[in-house]
Amino acid sequence: MIYQEVLFQNLDKILNVWMIIDSDYKIVHWSQPAKQQFGFNEDEINNQSFSVLLPEFVTEELFFENLLDSNQSVTSLINQSAKLKQKNNIIIDVEFSIFKLTHEDKILLLLSLDNITEEVELQQLVNSKMKQLNERFHQMNDDQLDQTIYDIFGAVLVSITAGQGLQFNRAFLLYIDQKSESLKGIQAIGPGSGEEAGKIYQEFDQTPKTLTEMITHYQNLKYQKDFLVNEMVQQINVKLDDYEHILIQPLVTQKYIIVNDNSLNVNDPSVIWLRQLLSVSECIIIPMIWHGRSIGVIIADNQVTRRPITNLDIKKLTRFTKTAVNVIESVRLLIKLEESITNVKKANLQIRESQAILVQKEKLAAMGELVAHMAHEVRGPLAIIGGFARRVFNQTATRSKHYDSLKRIVETVDTLELVINDILSSSVPEKVDQGRCDSSKVINRVIALMEEEILKREISVNVNLQGNLPNINIKEHHLFEIISNLVKNSVEAIDKNGLLIILANYVKEKIIFTIQDTGPGFPSTEIEKIFSPFYTTKKDGTGLGLVVVKKLVEKNGGSIEVTSVPTKGTTFKITFSEHYSE
Amino acid sequence: MGQKKRILVIDDEVNICELLSLEFTDLGYEVSTANSAFNGLLSLKKQAVDLVILDIKMPGMDGIEALEKIISTQNNLPVIIHSAYSHFKENYLTWSATSYVIKSGNLTELKQTVQDILNP
Numbered sequence: 001m002i003y004q005e006v007l008f009q010n011l012d013k014i015l016n017v018w019m020i021i022d023s024d025y026k027i028v029h030w031s032q033p034a035k036q037q038f039g040f041n042e043d044e045i046n047n048q049s050f051s052v053l054l055p056e057f058v059t060e061e062l063f064f065e066n067l068l069d070s071n072q073s074v075t076s077l078i079n080q081s082a083k084l085k086q087k088n089n090i091i092i093d094v095e096f097s098i099f100k101l102t103h104e105d106k107i108l109l110l111l112s113l114d115n116i117t118e119e120v121e122l123q124q125l126v127n128s129k130m131k132q133l134n135e136r137f138h139q140m141n142d143d144q145l146d147q148t149i150y151d152i153f154g155a156v157l158v159s160i161t162a163g164q165g166l167q168f169n170r171a172f173l174l175y176i177d178q179k180s181e182s183l184k185g186i187q188a189i190g191p192g193s194g195e196e197a198g199k200i201y202q203e204f205d206q207t208p209k210t211l212t213e214m215i216t217h218y219q220n221l222k223y224q225k226d227f228l229v230n231e232m233v234q235q236i237n238v239k240l241d242d243y244e245h246i247l248i249q250p251l252v253t254q255k256y257i258i259v260n261d262n263s264l265n266v267n268d269p270s271v272i273w274l275r276q277l278l279s280v281s282e283c284i285i286i287p288m289i290w291h292g293r294s295i296g297v298i299i300a301d302n303q304v305t306r307r308p309i310t311n312l313d314i315k316k317l318t319r320f321t322k323t324a325v326n327v328i329e330s331v332r333l334l335i336k337l338e339e340s341i342t343n344v345k346k347a348n349l350q351i352r353e354s355q356a357i358l359v360q361k362e363k364l365a366a367m368g369e370l371v372a373h374m375a376h377e378v379r380g381p382l383a384i385i386g387g388f389a390r391r392v393f394n395q396t397a398t399r400s401k402h403y404d405s406l407k408r409i410v411e412t413v414d415t416l417e418l419v420i421n422d423i424l425s426s427s428v429p430e431k432v433d434q435g436r437c438d439s440s441k442v443i444n445r446v447i448a449l450m451e452e453e454i455l456k457r458e459i460s461v462n463v464n465l466q467g468n469l470p471n472i473n474i475k476e477h478h479l480f481e482i483i484s485n486l487v488k489n490s491v492e493a494i495d496k497n498g499l500l501i502i503l504a505n506y507v508k509e510k511i512i513f514t515i516q517d518t519g520p521g522f523p524s525t526e527i528e529k530i531f532s533p534f535y536t537t538k539k540d541g542t543g544l545g546l547v548v549v550k551k552l553v554e555k556n557g558g559s560i561e562v563t564s565v566p567t568k569g570t571t572f573k574i575t576f577s578e579h580y581s582e
Numbered sequence: 583m584g585q586k587k588r589i590l591v592i593d594d595e596v597n598i599c600e601l602l603s604l605e606f607t608d609l610g611y612e613v614s615t616a617n618s619a620f621n622g623l624l625s626l627k628k629q630a631v632d633l634v635i636l637d638i639k640m641p642g643m644d645g646i647e648a649l650e651k652i653i654s655t656q657n658n659l660p661v662i663i664h665s666a667y668s669h670f671k672e673n674y675l676t677w678s679a680t681s682y683v684i685k686s687g688n689l690t691e692l693k694q695t696v697q698d699i700l701n702p
Contacts, residue, residue, distance in 0.1 A: 379666035379685055384597040386687010391604060413687045424668070481674065548674050555674075 018112040020101075023068055025050045025060040028108070037115060039087035053084045055091055066264060067100050067109060074262075075100040076311045079318040080255060081116070093120040099311070127291040133333060150187065152331050156324040157189035160300055166316055168300040170278075172233045174247065175296040176240065183247055183296065185236035188229035191304060232277065246270040250287040251294035256318060257285045258309060284309050286317060288325045295325065375420045382420070386413035436471035437479050439504055439511060446484045447502070450491060457496050465504040472511055472576045474556040482552050485545040486515045486572050493519030493570065509578045518569040527562060586612040587700050588630070592622035592648065593637040593664070598685075602635060605689055606696070619648035626652065631659070633700055635692070636679070638665040646675045653678055660699045664692065 011018070012031045020029040027048050035045060038053060050060055063082065066074060077098045083091050096113035153173050160171035170190025177184045238247050246268060250257050257263075260282035265271050275281060283301035287294050298321055302309065393406040443465060447454075454461055472479065490500050498518040505512045522530070531550045553560045553574055564570040589611045591602045599615035606613045614631070616622035619640055626634075634652060638645035649661055660680040663670070668684055670676050680699060683692045 376667050380595065380598075383666065383685040383687050384595065384601060387601040387605070387689060388597070390687060390689070391601065410687070417686055417688070478674070548677060551677055552674055 015112045017114065018110065021050055021064075021109040021111060023107045025064070037086070038084075044087075052087075055083050055085050058083075064098065064109065067098060068107060069264075074258065076314070078256075078311060078314040084113075093117045097315070123291065130291055130329075130333070133337075148335060149328065149332060152328055153187045154189070156298075156328070157187060159320065159324070160298065160317070161189050166300075166313070166320060168313070168317075169302045169304040170229060170300065172229070172236075172278075172299040173296065174233070174236060174299070176251070176294065180237075181240045183236070183238045183240060183251065185233035186296075188233035190229050236277075242270075244268070244270065246274055247285060247297060247299075250285050250297050254287050254289055254294060256287065256314065258314075259283050259285065260309075278303065281306075282309055284314065284317065286321045288321060288328075290325050290329045295329070298324075372424055375423045379417070379420055382413060382416055386410065386417065389413060437474050437476045438471055439469055439479060439513070440465045442476060442479045443483055443502060443504060443513075446480065446487050449484065450487055453491055454500070457491065457494065457498075459491060459494055459496075459498050459500050461500045461502070463502045465502075466506050469504055469506050469511060470578050472556075472578070474558075474576065478552050478556060482549050482574065483513070483515075485549045486574075489545060490515055490517035490519065490570070493517050495519070498569075506578075511576045511578060513574045513576075514571060515574075516569060516571040521564040521566045521568055521570050523566050524564070527564065530562065586610065587632040588612045588614070589633050589635060589696065590622060590625060590631040591615045591635045592617075592619060592640075592645070593635075594618060594640040595637070598637070598664075602689075602692075605693070609693065611696075611700075619643035619645060622648060623651055626656070630656075633696060634659060634661045635664050635696075636661055638663060638667065638670050638676075646670070646673065649679055650675065662692070662695055662699070 007014075012033055015031065017034045017037045018031045019027050019034050022028050027045065027050055030040070030045050035041070040048070050063075054060065054063060065077060067077065077096070079095060079097060081093065081095045084094050085091055093116050094113040095116050096111060099110045101108045101110055157171045157173060160166050160168050168190075170188065172188040173186050174183050175186050176182075236247070238245050240248060240251070242248050243252055246257065246259065246265065247270070259271055259274065260266075263271065274283070278299070278301060280301045280303045283299055286298045286300070288296045288298060298317075300309075300317060389406060389409040393403075393410050396403050396406055443463065447461065447463065487500070487502070494500065494517050500518075501514065501516040503512075503514040503516075505514075531546050550560055556576065558574055558576040561573040561575075562570065563573075589602075589606055591599050591606075591613060593599050593602075593615070594617050596617055599617060603613045603615055614625060614629070616625050620643055622634070622636070636645045636648060636652075645663065645665070649663070652659060652661060663676055663679045663682045664685060665682075666685045671682055676682065681695050683695055686692075
């Protein structure tokens with residue numbers, strides 16, 4: 001008896017936070033750590049109702065489930081988690097177990113718990129990261145289970161049935177299939193019948209006892225696919241919206257359920273169905289929870305030995321399930337990562353291949369250029385040969401003995417010229433290296449070059465370039481030629497004391513340059529003429545500036561507009577499309 | 583027919599100068615030749631012509647530079663660019679020439695172009 005006393009005196013060290021609650025949900029005894037945990041002192045704890053520890057909207061009935069129901073055979077809640085409230089109203093996460101104790105006709109509840117708030121917070125952190133990862137790889141055949149996963153499932157089931165600690169007779173694994181929104185039976189282990197039981201246990205008996213060895217053995221069992229239980233479990237397919245179903249309830253409440261003769265829901269059709277299917281009176285259904293999300297259930301029973309499921313069994317199995325889920329989901333994620341790495345590698349390979357093709361193309365292009373160059377070089381001498389040959393031929397009478405020879409030379413040169421033309425037109429388009437051109441830079445360069453002239457003529461220049469002008473697809477020296485010609489024209493038109501305005505704007509994917517002067521202008525009848533060659537109003541002008549400007553603008557897919565008012569001035573407006581390419 | 587029209591051929595290839603000289607003389611023109619751009623410009627200063635046939639690829643000053651110089655002094659003088667290369671057409675500096683004919687053993691196109699300009 002003395003040992004029991006010693007044990008009781010030291011109970012705080014063993015159970016830490018624990019309390020005893022009576023059938024009216026009054027806390028009749030607090031352990032010292034329990035008082036500290038919830039922040040109550042000696043005076044405050046007398047006959048305190050348990051409700052002081054419950055957060056809003058949670059009743060005692062809800063927390064203790066049906067433990068006080070005398071019709072219920074359930075005598076414990078093991079490794080559950082919940083939220084409780086401290087005296088200072090701070091909510092904490094706890095993992096707890098409750099055992100129903102009966103003393104004479106009195107019922108008492110022993111509650112022991114661990115504060116896991118920090119763990120939960122950390123978990124939530126991991127959660128969000130995992131969720132991101134999972135979502136990122138979600139599109140990659142999430143519903144196709146890899147063989148590796150089946151091996152892991154096998155290992156889990158072997159552990160439940162044949163492990164040193166758990167030793168259930170049979171175990172079934174059911175997974176949520178997101179595509180069909182149902183809970184599907186995947187894999188099972190255990191004898192399908194009494195005979196088979198004997199066979200399997202014999203085999204397991206003869207095999208070594210470490211888990212890894214057992215798993216290898218399980219994988220080698222040649223009839224593993226033929227297990228009757230496997231056939232049985234694969235028939236299970238329950239829709240997720242069937243909330244009343246005994247297999248869906250653990251997914252919703254995220255709490256384990258024990259099904260036996262004393263269950264409250266023993267007459268529920270799904271319970272009857274399940275017990276018939278498994279041909280068993282008692283089994284436990286444990287939800288598999290991955291970072292707060294239900295992903296499946298494990299069903300375990302003792303169909304062969306008919307040994308009742310004990311509190312200890314539940315404790316071990318709930319802990320084991322947690323670990324198993326971690327392993328399963330981590331492996332799944334790893335498989336997905338592996339897949340994505342494979343895909344990236346594949347993409348990389350494709351890139352390298354296309355790079356090789358590009359290099360090849362460039363080589364061909366270089367060769368083409370060489371061929372074009374040679375063809376051009378041949379054309380000159382050929383013109384000489386052909387020219388002289390034709391000249392002699394034209395002066396030779398048909399009856400001359402050289403007539404035929406000369407005719408052959410002329411014809412062959414003609415053919416050769418055609419061949420060269422063919423090569424040049426098909427092989428390489430003459431290289432036009434369009435560049436992305438920064439127009440602000442060009443305008444500034446033009447102004448810098450004209451500065452002296454502008455100062456000399458006392459012209460005010462107003463330059464306004466919109467910020468972030470996109471580059472234009474035009475060779476820089478082309479744009480330079482356009483702008484400098486127009487600016488030069490304007491400066492010369494103003495002669496002295498005037499205003500020159502240069503604007504660059506980006507409107508609706510178009511870049512518009514405006515160059516305006518306060519020169520003498522010209523009548524509208526002249527507008528058509530200004531772009532024709534040799535038109536000039538200047539004494540020593542060539543009249544070619546505007547011809548070149550127009551050709552260059554049009555060649556680069558732009559347009560040019562001019563408006564002029566006599567005595568007021570002239571405005572040139574040039575528009576380029578941002579996306580133009582030849 | 584009044585006075586003979588004068589043509590100046592500028593080409594570093596003497597055979598071309600010779601050939602065009604013979605052919606256009608036969609057609610009734612007075613032809614002078616220069617085997618470099620520099621000599622061509624010099625000759626233009628000494629004696630006015632009615633048309634220039636100008637090669638582009640020449641050592642020293644090329645035809646493009648020569649063209650600019652010709653036009654800046656006599657902007658009404660017709661110039662026909664006569665080159666084995668077609669890509670100089672892309673160079674806007676050649677656009678001020680009256681015409682652009684690619685070299686060939688068959689002189690029909692060049693002759694036609696000259697006729698069109700000088701005897702329209």
